[in-house]
Amino acid sequence: MSLLEVNNLKVNFKTYGGTVDAVRGVSFNVNHGETVAIVGESGSGKSVTVQAIMGLIAHPAGNVQGGSIRFKGKELLKLNKKQMREIKGKQMSMIFQDSMTSLNPTMQVGKQISEGLIYHQNVSKREAKVRAIKMLKEVGIPNADKRYEQYPHEFSGGMRQRVMIAIALACNPDLLIADEPTTALDVTIQAQVLELLQDIQEKKDTSIILITHDLGVVAEGADKVIVMYGGMMVEKCSVHELFFNPNHPYTWGLLESIPNVYHEKKERLKPIEGSPPDLFSPPKGCPFAPRCKYAMNICMEEVPDLYDIAEGHSSRCFLNDELAPKIAEFSDAEELV
Structure with a gap:
């Protein structure tokens, strides 16, 4: 227990x-x-x-x-x-x-x-x-x-x-x-x-x-x-999974906003565009959808369930549905550790 x-x-x-x-x-x-x-x-x-x-x-x-x-x-x-x-x-x-x-x-x-x-x-x-x-x-x-x-x-x-x-x-x-x-x-x-x-x-x-x-x-x-985002849990995982296998677009955004000291070339940080949701009137669908570049129509209408990614790793994102279009995996995580 x-x-x-x-x-x-x-x-x-x-x-x-x-x-x-x-x-x-x-x-x-x-x-x-x-x-x-x-x-x-x-x-x-x-x-x-x-x-x-x-x-x-x-x-x-x-x-x-x-x-x-x-x-x-x-x-x-x-x-x-x-x-x-x-x-x-x-x-x-x-x-x-x-x-x-x-x-x-x-x-x-x-x-x-x-x-x-x-x-x-x-x-x-x-x-x-x-x-x-x-x-x-x-x-x-x-x-x-x-x-x-x-x-x-x-x-x-x-x-x-x-x-x-x-x-x-x-x-x-x-x-x-x-x-x-x-x-x-x-x-x-x-x-x-x-x-x-x-x-x-x-x-x-x-x-x-x-x-x-x-x-x-x-x-x-x-x-x-x-x-957490917009009062909801959007991803839950081990610390290793967070940095080496992040799944939710909001988690990707957090990781991309970290300064990378290993890059020889100076680069601007990548902020997450937009603002957090107004919790006086929460969005109908996924709270991150208005700021997500991968958002689909269903993201604006329904809150996704938690999808099991691996043992002990779950993510609240429709991109994990078998009917969702496939996108390139987030590849910068390993460099950020």
Whole structure:
């Protein structure tokens, strides 16, 4: 049994301008000790998907309209707030995008780590402090005893992100959700944060859901990849399949937009022409059809099913239908790795 099973998840938000269908039928699973990356451009539904898993969709504006989220065999959508609090922070934790706004600026960082330990582990304040200092050391923060007493504004961006990781890992969760953990960090610090997550996973066998738009991050540490577009999952495969056998035209576009350092001749990047769909009024057919140069009439009228490409690899594209015209295979993937 998988640690986490998400099936046909649907989430919308009611606003003054209408209803936004943010997530439209997403399904995937996360196994023990596995890293699953969810990629896609801004507005594709990545963060909303994991917020639904964590029970963070704010009512009454936000609503989980349908589907199932099973964690360790337990249906999370049927739990009340008190029951979810027993799981959040203890069995599953989340690292948010912006460490500066996620940390409490008026509270010492050490106490922000300790409060989760006191609530979930039922330990004394003294014991919580000892364990919080140990966590600061584990995530690579020097002078942890002194740093425990300091406030977020006294830390650099990279150090604040390490504090966020320490908070998320304090209770040794089975599942860690990292929502763009390297946002706004320079390249060197990004590499350190990713290496830290990999080290922690190896030591504690933690499962990770990694939200990112950076395919370099995906290549570095993911086992499995979910590609999202327009609130839908358009491709699901192993990280090897993503780079060596991509199938969906949107995935091709993402790969073609990566700078290629191996080409001797300088070339312009190939952007994906057009704009993402308006989720106030989602397109009738495939959400990527208006931007896809291979789109057929049926693409504008119907949403394609997921076609099985290989074992563990599926793609939501009519080009995989036996009646569809054949096109040349995407050949640049190997050069992009």
